[in-house]
Amino acid sequence: MANIYLPDIAVIKDIIQETSDTKTFVLEFRDSKIKKAFEFKSGQFVEVSVFGVGEVPIGISSNPLKKENFEITVRAVGSVTNVLHQKGIGDEIGIRGPLGNGTFPVDEMTGKDILIIGGGIGLPPLRSLILPILDNRKKFGKFTILYGARTPGDRVYKNLLKKWSESPKVEFHETVDVADDGWTGNVGVVTILLDEIEIDPNNTAAYTCGPPIMIKFVIQELLKRGLPEDMIISTLERYMKCGVGKCGHCAIGHKYICTDGPVFSYKEIKALPEG
Amino acid sequence: MGAESKKILSKKELAAALNNVMGKMDVIAPTKGIEGETHFQSIKSTNEIYWEYTHDLYPIKYLFSNQEEDLLKFNLNGRLDIKEVSVPRRKMLVFGIRSCDVKALEYTDIFYSGFDFKDSYYFKKRENSILISIACIKPPLDSCFCICTNSGPFLESGFDIQLVDLGNKFLADIGTKKGEAFLKDAKVKTSNATKRDLEKVENLKTEADEYFETVGYFAKGIIQVTGSKVKEKLWEDFGDRCISCGSCTHLCPMCTCFDVYDRIEDENIGIRSRCWDSCQYWGYTKEASGHNPRAEAKDRIKRRCYHKLSYYYMKANNNFHGCVGCGRCVIGCPVSLDIPSILKRIRREGITEAEELI
Numbered sequence A: 001m002a003n004i005y006l007p008d009i010a011v012i013k014d015i016i017q018e019t020s021d022t023k024t025f026v027l028e029f030r031d032s033k034i035k036k037a038f039e040f041k042s043g044q045f046v047e048v049s050v051f052g053v054g055e056v057p058i059g060i061s062s063n064p065l066k067k068e069n070f071e072i073t074v075r076a077v078g079s080v081t082n083v084l085h086q087k088g089i090g091d092e093i094g095i096r097g098p099l100g101n102g103t104f105p106v107d108e109m110t111g112k113d114i115l116i117i118g119g120g121i122g123l124p125p126l127r128s129l130i131l132p133i134l135d136n137r138k139k140f141g142k143f144t145i146l147y148g149a150r151t152p153g154d155r156v157y158k159n160l161l162k163k164w165s166e167s168p169k170v171e172f173h174e175t176v177d178v179a180d181d182g183w184t185g186n187v188g189v190v191t192i193l194l195d196e197i198e199i200d201p202n203n204t205a206a207y208t209c210g211p212p213i214m215i216k217f218v219i220q221e222l223l224k225r226g227l228p229e230d231m232i233i234s235t236l237e238r239y240m241k242c243g244v245g246k247c248g249h250c251a252i253g254h255k256y257i258c259t260d261g262p263v264f265s266y267k268e269i270k271a272l273p274e275g
Numbered sequence B: 001m002g003a004e005s006k007k008i009l010s011k012k013e014l015a016a017a018l019n020n021v022m023g024k025m026d027v028i029a030p031t032k033g034i035e036g037e038t039h040f041q042s043i044k045s046t047n048e049i050y051w052e053y054t055h056d057l058y059p060i061k062y063l064f065s066n067q068e069e070d071l072l073k074f075n076l077n078g079r080l081d082i083k084e085v086s087v088p089r090r091k092m093l094v095f096g097i098r099s100c101d102v103k104a105l106e107y108t109d110i111f112y113s114g115f116d117f118k119d120s121y122y123f124k125k126r127e128n129s130i131l132i133s134i135a136c137i138k139p140p141l142d143s144c145f146c147i148c149t150n151s152g153p154f155l156e157s158g159f160d161i162q163l164v165d166l167g168n169k170f171l172a173d174i175g176t177k178k179g180e181a182f183l184k185d186a187k188v189k190t191s192n193a194t195k196r197d198l199e200k201v202e203n204l205k206t207e208a209d210e211y212f213e214t215v216g217y218f219a220k221g222i223i224q225v226t227g228s229k230v231k232e233k234l235w236e237d238f239g240d241r242c243i244s245c246g247s248c249t250h251l252c253p254m255c256t257c258f259d260v261y262d263r264i265e266d267e268n269i270g271i272r273s274r275c276w277d278s279c280q281y282w283g284y285t286k287e288a289s290g291h292n293p294r295a296e297a298k299d300r301i302k303r304r305c306y307h308k309l310s311y312y313y314m315k316a317n318n319n320f321h322g323c324v325g326c327g328r329c330v331i332g333c334p335v336s337l338d339i340p341s342i343l344k345r346i347r348r349e350g351i352t353e354a355e356e357l358i
């Protein structure tokens, strides 16, 4: 019987300092067989082990079409994530996954306009969706990305954001909650960006990920603009321990965020009782 | 299995068989505690069995989902190596387990193999175990209400062998190949059940049912909880009373939640372990950001009731109620927020105004 709690060993190949408290880790499995077999879908996550401290769920932030390695982008907020931040290139950590059956639907949305709304550390999981869409840009209609961060210093993937803002393949808008001296862009919560764009409610799929309060307002605004409930797709975040539907922590109603999610349509979210 | 799986064996035969197998496996059976209470524990001789036993307040689940359990062992320095902590491969016979507890294990089997993920630590113990239950001819405790949750007093499945007490002999209902093999291996002399034996069992079943108070509010409660129709005021009232001690969930044979944590053994070795956790604890859903979706006791009680009583939950789990009516929470909760009491109040005063208009 396979042991569902036994992590595989991954080596940190590279570290990118995104912000003062957020780093991207490029990871590769130590065992070449596991490395070769590893495939994931946009929106899936892994359980990351820092041995002696614990295990945390982190969304995979790289392109599923990229094979040689994968990436996670982690904000240092507590015990495990802080110790992970102290790790260096060549250090080994544990990985279980990919986990999650509820993923971002992509192929189903062929021909549709795509609208992506990310907040703060919610952009990394969305990046696993954005990158393959850019690779297959012709399959979709209009492509819009909206991003909101607390301050200019909290923006992750700064190079990528610049690239998107200059690219003809995507309409990109961003905002910060609180500006600093150098900032000349938008100031305000991410939902203000919705006023800057045109949405065809009959042909748009919207994806969002971010803090719970942001998701709540984004969904409200999208509903106001007439998007159908099953075309609003969001991640749900809950305290997790096992990631495989056993420990019970992530349960809402009879759904388990780790195994039924973490991605749900608003139609599904609305049907969750006890939420 | 049909009528041919119903055998008769004398009590003496059975005791001899249990004594026979004790060298080969751990026999867990009801014993009498110093205050007359029942403890299921490993016995060395059938003389230790407490025949007038009730159920053990400490749930039988501890044999399979240990209160604390080491999962992994790893080194903290040098090239990383992670090893599984192996599960003791001892055979275990649980004798005298009650119907409610059998049902709870049947449910846990389903839950712990859900989503194509099998919990190997649990199943290695389960696969090495034999359950010999004794059907309840009378409710062992006033708090029993298995009849409302379809998990007793007599069972159709879940056991390896179900015994029915017929005076100086038992009728053995053999439920699985494992049960059949046990009788063979232990060289138990059995005879076929006669028509009269089977009639007697049927009569006992009917009598047993009559001992139980059928609680009409159970179905109604399920409808109210499933439809989120319970007044918020009532949840608040429950929340105000609950002291979040977690007894209800720790004692509950249907509760399976656990926490996982790492501990450092010495400067080079670390262990990853798990232990029982409770959805009634404040920290159970508290995220690193400080956000806590169930920061209030009322929402945690709602959660517990939702697991125990919602129809959707049943549908998602092979029609198992999240409660088997064992009554442990009735005994264990210091402020009487047990499932029957909660249901009674939901029935009497919990319905929303919209409902009252109908």
Ligand SMILES: Cc1cc2nc3c(=O)[nH]c(=O)nc-3n(C[C@H](O)[C@H](O)[C@H](O)COP(=O)(O)OP(=O)(O)OC[C@H]3O[C@@H](n4cnc5c(N)ncnc54)[C@H](O)[C@@H]3O)c2cc1C
Pocket (backbone or CB within 6 Å): A045, A054, A055, A056, A057, A058, A059, A060, A073, A074, A075, A076, A077, A078, A079, A080, A081, A082, A121, A124, A125, A236, A237, A238, A239, A240, A241, A262, B286, B287, B288, B289
């Ligand atoms: C599906 C999913 C994807 C995620 N993706 C990312 C990501 O891409 N980048 C990122 O920086 N963060 C992500 N998070 C949040 C991340 O899991 C938490 O920040 C992290 O668990 C905090 O752990 P800690 O040990 O540092 O904090 P502590 O406060 O010390 O937490 C202790 C334990 O609580 C649990 N826990 C605490 N907060 C959370 C939380 N928010 N979600 C789940 N479990 C929690 C974990 O089991 C953790 O080990 C994601 C969460 C989920 C559920």
Ligand code: SF4
Pocket (backbone or CB within 6 Å): B248, B251, B252, B253, B254, B308, B322, B323, B324, B325, B326, B327, B328, B329, B330, B338, B339
């Ligand atoms: S909820 Fe109470 S009565 Fe029901 S199975 Fe759990 S402990 Fe027993």
Ligand code: SF4
Pocket (backbone or CB within 6 Å): B241, B242, B243, B244, B245, B246, B247, B248, B249, B280, B332, B333, B334, B335, B336, B337, B338
């Ligand atoms: S046993 Fe009673 S007081 Fe303790 S957590 Fe459960 S409901 Fe609350």
Ligand code: FES
Pocket (backbone or CB within 6 Å): A239, A240, A241, A242, A243, A244, A245, A246, A247, A248, A249, A250, A251, A256, A257, A258, A259
């Ligand atoms: S994280 Fe353990 S059940 Fe979802």
